[in-house]
Amino acid sequence: MSLTLEETAHVARLARLRLTPDELARMQVQLSNILDHFTLLQEVDVSDIPPTAQVTDLVNAMRDDLVRPSLPRDEALANAPAQAEGMFRVGAIFEE
């Protein structure tokens, strides 16, 4: 078991997931299994391979500083669960 229950709860909190004790225990196992797979991958010798976060081989994908049309506002707000005055309406911002 590579993750403690506390670490699992911490990750859940960062992901804003409210988990029951049962779910938390299950996640501890599943998440640990995933991490164990990475432990396996870490055994491969990659010292000659430069690190990358990319698979495209592209560099410097850039655009000119030109303004393009934005979305019509009703489209931008179309999926908002709540809205008011042309804005997204969310619960008041209070931390737990």
Add this chain to the structure above:
Amino acid sequence: MHDYLVTIGLEVHAQILTASKMFCGCSADYADAAPNTHVCPTCLGLPGALPVINRRAIEFAIATGLALNCRIQHANLISRKNYFYADLPSGYQRSQYDDPLCVAGWLDIDGDEGPRRIGLTRVHIEEDTGKLTHADDNTSLVDFNRAGVPLMEIVSEPDIASPEEAKRYFQKLRQILIWIGVNTGDMEKGALRCDANVSLRPVGQEAYGAKVEIKNMNSFRALERALVYEIDRQAAVLRAGGRITQETRGWDESRGITEAQRTKEGSADYRYFPEPDIPPLQVDETLIDACRARLPELPDTRRARFMHEYGLSLQDAETLTADRHRAAYYERTVIAVQAVGGTPRDAAVWIAGELLRLINDTGEELQAAETRLPPAAVAEVVDMLLRGAITRTTAKEAFEVAFRTGQSPAQIVAERGWAVISDTDALTRLAREVIAAHPKAVAEYQGGKATAIKFLIGQIMKATKGQASPQMVQSALEAELDPGA
């Protein structure tokens, strides 16, 4: 603060003055836009949208790094900084972590005890967040027009020793950003924002004290006040034997205090990782050289040049290089003034002395006033003065009328009959009249009382409403009174 050493570092967020956003083509000019009208799938963080870097934002950030004496890094990575907040549509902010664009720079300021060099840790690029408005009914409203506007975060070393130095550092930084055209400098609209890290340690102690971060300072004055308050607060805690907790505090402008804020996440919890949707950014020397070549002469260099090239005092040179437009206006005026036989100092006297006072009164920008008072108009005033066509007092009046009306100074003087009476025949005629009318003064003068001529000069000045040169009047009188001399 004699028993504690103060250590301050500033983190400045500056919006990069581009037309479009950092990763999409939405307009970055959100100030007067209706809410959520400058948004698209990319800056709303919708799944499947592909962010593409705005080249000009990178060039402007490189220019900033160069102006701040930084080393520009070749290999750059955009990372995701993960946290949940309603103003952050995608749940992460695109930023830089391991490989900031610019590192190891510095900025020279006038410190409390002479010149000081403040180190700059890094300048990195990131995107701005949306704007939250808190409604009465316990909900918040979100406008994403600002989300994705390009930002630079400019982080100083903890080299700042007092609130006053912090203010000077921030002012100088602002001057440079505006000067090179990468930021508006508008703090009220949030285009330029500042956070501070403050710690205290007893004199003689090597290790820094616990670091407190202060946020929400929206003016130079707020920055200075917040730091003064926070230093006093920490010193009081330490003197009472207490400990300072490392925390984030917000400045409350109306109450004049800092207050502990709830924190979002610990830094390790941001789970930075390379942004997979953005290919690496390779900045080569060609691009850096091109950015360097476009960089204008910077304020410090220009100020020094004004002093040695034009013989200006430090104060005048400083005033005339406060912004780039003013410096350029001054130099154009120097050329115009020199063409009529004046000196760079003449140009400085009229601009630093008169023009800035007038602009200050009307509260307008030089750019606006300049249309009424171009360099050629300043030169006209200098010219008339040098030729003796007007007195210094008249010159000032003509200058002011030209400033208000946009009329040419020469025309103003001509139309209002302000020209000095330099016609010798006319002055001789006046001298004769005055001599005939005041025999007593004439007798006194001729009896050896040399000062009696002052009375006669005064009479002529009165008759000409001050439009004659006193020297010429005296010569005319002397010629009549002592024909042999």
